[in-house]
Amino acid sequence: MSAPAASGDLHFALGPFSxxxxxxxxxxxxxxxxxxxxxxxxxxxxxxxxxxxxWPEDIEWVVGPILDPARWCVVQVSQFGNGRSxxxxxxxxxxxxxxxxxxxxxxxxxxxxxxxxxxxxxxxxLVYGWSMGxxxxxxxxxxxxxxxxxxxxxxxxxxTTPHNRLFLLSLRQALTADPAWDGRRFRARPEQGLxxxxxIYASWAASQxxxxxxxxxxxxxxxxxxxxxxxxLPAYRRHDPHDLIAMLDTWLANALPAPLSxxxxxxxxxxxxxxxxxxxxxxxxxxxxxxxxxxxxIDSVLGHRAGNPRDAPAEQAFIRSALERLCDD
Numbered sequence: 337m338s339a340p341a342a343s344g345d346l347h348f349a350l351g352p353f354s355x356x357x358x359x360x361x362x363x364x365x366x367x368x369x370x371x372x373x374x375x376x377x378x379x380x381x382x383x384x385x386x387x388x389x390x391w392p393e394d395i396e397w398v399v400g401p402i403l404d405p406a407r408w409c410v411v412q413v414s415q416f417g418n419g420r421s422x423x424x425x426x427x428x429x430x431x432x433x434x435x436x437x438x439x440x441x442x443x444x445x446x447x448x449x450x451x452x453x454x455x456x457x458x459x460x461x462l463v464y465g466w467s468m469g470x471x472x473x474x475x476x477x478x479x480x481x482x483x484x485x486x487x488x489x490x491x492x493x494x495x496t497t498p499h500n501r502l503f504l505l506s507l508r509q510a511l512t513a514d515p516a517w518d519g520r521r522f523r524a525r526p527e528q529g530l531x532x533x534x535x536i537y538a539s540w541a542a543s544q545x546x547x548x549x550x551x552x553x554x555x556x557x558x559x560x561x562x563x564x565x566x567x568x569l570p571a572y573r574r575h576d577p578h579d580l581i582a583m584l585d586t587w588l589a590n591a592l593p594a595p596l597s598x599x600x601x602x603x604x605x606x607x608x609x610x611x612x613x614x615x616x617x618x619x620x621x622x623x624x625x626x627x628x629x630x631x632x633x634i635d636s637v638l639g640h641r642a643g644n645p646r647d648a649p650a651e652q653a654f655i656r657s658a659l660e661r662l663c664d665d
Contacts (some may be wrong), residue, residue: 345369345392345420348450353422356439361429366450367420368413369396372405374455381457383447383476383484384412387467387644388583389575391420395466397646402656403464413450415443415468417582425576431585433520438586440475441593447472448480459483462663463601466490466643467613468583471590477599477626478592486662487603490655491634491643493614494592494622500613504588506536511577522577530577534569543610543639551637596625603629604662606655608642632658 345367353364369392374381382403387395392412403410414420416438422429430436451457463484465473470492477487478494496504514529516522538560546552552563572580603626607619616633623631636642636651645651 345414348454350422350446350449353442353446355436355442357435357437359430359436361422361427363427364416364422364446366413366416366422366446367392368411368450370409370411371396371399371403372407372409374409374457378455378457380408380461381451381455382408382410382462382464383451383460384410384464385443385447385469385472386412386414386418387465387469388587389418389572389580391418395644398464398644401652402659408461409455410464411451411455413447415472415583415586416446417579417586419575419579421446423576424578424582429582431520431578431581436582437589438582439589440472440586441479443472444475444479447476448483459485462486462488464488464490464659465492467492467640468587468590470643471587474592474596474599474622477601477603478594478596481598481600484601487599487601488606488659488662489603489619490606491608491611491614491619491640493618494590494596496588496590497618501588503536503540503613504584507533508581508584508588510536511581526577530573531564531569533580534564534572537572538564538568540612541640543612543637545610545637546639549637596622597627599626599629602662602665604658605629605631606643606658607631607633608638608640609633609635610637611640611642613640630658630662 348366350364352362354360399410417423419425463473463476470489473487473489474494476484510532511529514526516524516526557563605623607616620631623629634642634654
């Protein structure tokens with residue numbers, strides 16, 4: 337089943353919004369899309385928050401193969417900082433150098449207002465999240481335990497580990513080492529910084545086994561250098577670099593301020609067998625803290641992208657089966 341066509345981004349005006357960091361944005365807004373129809377009981381609403389750097393068109397493929405729009409009403413929401421919802425590129429929002437850091441509690445608060453105002457729903461049927469989306473799902477479960485029935489967390493953790501932090505700091509350093517950075521903003525497009533950023537990302541997001549098997553050699557690509565230039569760099573060059581930094585800082589600040597043991601939602605945690613960001617041991621350790629959580633490993637050389645397997649039928653089937661088990665229990 338293919339994803340249904342979307343009419344484009346919709347926008348929810350939050351008005352003045354106070355962030356955890358102490359700043360207030362006078363005209364904050366969330367960008368979102370809706371797939372499927374809310375049932376009369378209002379019991380089939382699914383929240384699908386975005387991952388790092390993802391725009392709706394990048395991850396909406398899940399609606400259909402994984403999230404059936406005939407069963408669910410799926411609300412796909414862009415997190416703050418991704419260039420669609422309020423971000424440094426489209427608002428007065430600044431960066432950490434100016435005291436601006438977006439926390440996932442900010443995303444949760446804004447998403448909750450959207451869900452209640454537009455759908456009249458007090459309790460979500462499911463929060464489905466991959467990577468930074470999984471981080472947001474954990475926040476929903478721990479900070480608003482009565483507001484969500486199920487959590488489905490793919491390849492993400494509720495807390496950023498020291499090793500994961502090193503990866504993120506290397507990305508931030510790659511961008512801000514560019515001559516275009518003046519210590520607070522970019523005066524021009526950081527082309528060299530973006531190339532270094534893409535090189536780092538490509539070496540972490542896909543596994544060693546992925547490259548060993550030559551899975552990057554598609555569509556005429558003949559080397560890892562060409563793969564970065566053609567497949568990775570365009571994905572980040574399209575973003576305003578200030579937005580890339582804002583999302584990095586959210587990820588760096590990811591530290592759930594409530595115990596996982598307080599989660600009451602039925603929870604499934606999936607890890608990628610070769611994920612370098614969120615190794616299975618890290619995901620399993622958090623899953624053990626959640627009452628009744630089911631943990632499983634996706635056996636895949638895709639690395640981190642095992643949790644977002646757009647063109648990988650076997651991984652899709654594994655995820656779909658795990659989600660069906662969660663929702664049918």
